[in-house]
Amino acid sequence: MAIIRVEHLRKSYNHAIAVDDVSFEVEKGEIFGMVGPNGAGKTTIIECIESLRHPDSGNITVLGVNPQSNRYHLCEKIGIQLQEANLYSRIKVWEAIDLYASLYRRSLNTAYLEELMGLKEKHNSYVGKLSRGQKQRLFIVLALINDPEIVFLDELTTGLDPQSRRAMWKLVQDIQNQGKTVFLVTHFMEEAEQLCNRVGIIDRGHIIALDTPENLIKNLDIDRRIIFTVKESIIMEKLKKISSARCVEQKDEKIIVYGRSEELVGEVVNMLIREKIYFRHLHIEQPTLDDVFLHLTGREIRD
């Protein structure tokens, strides 16, 4: 059941088309990702859905209503985390949470949320003194404070170290587990792969792909690569006999096995163990959404 419906959305700024005839739906309870390079139009799209921007044309329906004409009604039911840092720096953490809680008809217990996001010890700190990760967690508190049905996240992990990033991903999954729908915008393909049930890839204002990450990668028809180093050279023939191995290459001590199927890893490793071949530095390279993007556009997405 579609909880967000976007039909033929168009928006230009000063005669430059930012969003060009974009249509898609978001299902209730899913984590939907809008992915693409910076400037592709993602923020414009999400902000039109959030009612912060006015589309030039097209229909948007969120929770059954039009964001433009039912702003206040919709704002009660959605939570938003914006891309830019956007709180007073001389406000304390508890004051910010308290203020935002008071703006909604219904809000969750602020102490509970503060604790949940690990901000309890920063209760009295000024927002300006928080680290980037702490600020992002505060923004999530503010996005969840009204127990929304849909949570909008715009570039949630930009500027975070890998550890914090993963912690954020876990949080997003927890949000989904509470039954909420998540609409996120990101330019990190890995983030989209890890988190999203479905992604829409945006480039230059158009949706160029819309599907689950697995399907998009599968449809790519690109090989996985199993790479390892060995001291023996006799195994080439044996490797070529592996059923899911499409091709095998050797460069000095490095061996690369190409194949499509997911069983390839297991089969290669089993063979190596069976033949008692000593291998090192085994790793797997799989196609990712980055490869999908590259394939669709001929360009790399800049991280």
Next chain:
Amino acid sequence: MRGFKKYLIIEFKLFLREPEAFFFTLIFPILILVVFGSIYGNKPTIFFGGRGTIDISVPAFMAIIIGMSGLMNIPMAVATEREKGILKRLRATPIHPATILLGWILVYFLVTSIGAILLVVAAKIIYNLHFDGNFFHILFAFSLSTFSFLSLGFVIASVAPTARTANITGNIIFFPMLFLSGATFPTQIMPETVRRISNLFPLTYVVKLLQGFWFGTSWGEQLTAIMVLLVLLILGVLISALTFQWE
């Protein structure tokens, strides 16, 4: 209006936490008072028609506070909040724009009033300030002047694209007014040509009105000043209503 009380309290706290605004609006006028007071004292003088220098100056210094609130504090605060995305983040909630605007207006009116009260109390204690007017007349004059200048401040905040421009614009408009309107140097010492130029400044009318009612002159005598400030207030409200941007 939901959240109004909390929003008001937060804006007030934020003002108190800004050292520059706090100092210039609440402390600085008292410093000027003491400087002038130590030079001139408050004995009656022919120069001011039998009134003391401090008696003449206190309503004038109130105009400084009003001017500062309207032309320096408001543009800076509002434009900064817009620039930092604070307004945008607020707009992503059910808050009504009226709540935000009213919050600002009330907080800055409050702050300006506190500054004026501190000034009057200090002048009374140190220099035995005299008051010859009607309290409600002064209240009216003060309120009209403050709201008028707050609306001017909102015009600057609406029109200036960045916080920096808002700050610079406010400064450029405020400082000539500060020195030529009679708020610091009394108009009595100015040559005729300068006095004529000063009639172009809104702050001049605030000084005239506050001084006028401080010494008990009638409504009729202050009609020009009242009209000027009223027109400014209305124009300011209209212009900012039409041009204000939330981002």
